[in-house]
Amino acid sequence: MTSPFLVLEDFMSPMRCEDLVDECEFFVPDTDIGGTPISSRKTCETAQSIIYHRLIQDIPIIESTYSVQYRGMESMEFEWYPTESFGQVRNENSAFINNKWARINTRDFTGVLFLTDYQDNVPFDGEYEVYGGKLEFPRHGFSFNPKRGTLVIFPSDPRFSNATSHVFVGEAVQVRIQMVMTTPYKYDPRQFPGDFRSWFASAGAK
Numbered sequence: 001m002t003s004p005f006l007v008l009e010d011f012m013s014p015m016r017c018e019d020l021v022d023e024c025e026f027f028v029p030d031t032d033i034g035g036t037p038i039s040s041r042k043t044c045e046t047a048q049s050i051i052y053h054r055l056i057q058d059i060p061i062i063e064s065t066y067s068v069q070y071r072g073m074e075s076m077e078f079e080w081y082p083t084e085s086f087g088q089v090r091n092e093n094s095a096f097i098n099n100k101w102a103r104i105n106t107r108d109f110t111g112v113l114f115l116t117d118y119q120d121n122v123p124f125d126g127e128y129e130v131y132g133g134k135l136e137f138p139r140h141g142f143s144f145n146p147k148r149g150t151l152v153i154f155p156s157d158p159r160f161s162n163a164t165s166h167v168f169v170g171e172a173v174q175v176r177i178q179m180v181m182t183t184p185y186k187y188d189p190r191q192f193p194g195d196f197r198s199w200f201a202s203a204g205a206k
Helices: 014-024 045-066
Strands: 006-008 040-042 070-073 077-081 094-097 100-103 109-114 129-132 135-137 142-144 151-155 167-170 172-181
Touching (some): 045 151
Antiparallel strands (some): 070 172, 094 100, 109 172, 135 142
């Protein structure tokens, strides 16, 4: 394996992604004290079931890619980023305590499934396109542009702290999937030399 990121393009069809967004029923955005829209998260059992039954087919790919054995997953988070909102930097399985990173849960791998498309040109379809909402990895110096149906999987290690960038136009919708292995996965950067420029031939990373 040459990259710590596993990118499954066409994991879901565009039409199925639209169905999942509709199933989540995001209508009125939350706002901060000043009235600016903020991101929101929710669970959706029907949509989660659809994704789970699709994901279970690719568990062997995840296991062979990272040399791990799958045990289970948490409830999925459906994330909505309306216009003018953004996501704070988050660490999936660790917290910085007493000047060092400490693991605080059992998460081993995180997946982000994009349900909307990045678009920075006209014509712009506000039904499923968004300008902004990139999945950023500050420590690695690159980001993924949202692409409907693409699932990006990465270790939940603090080296993969991530955030969703400011949404300028449209709405970004994505699903966060947390997976647990039978044995805790320990990320070793020596197994993945180079950076995103050598990790990817073409996967939407910039």
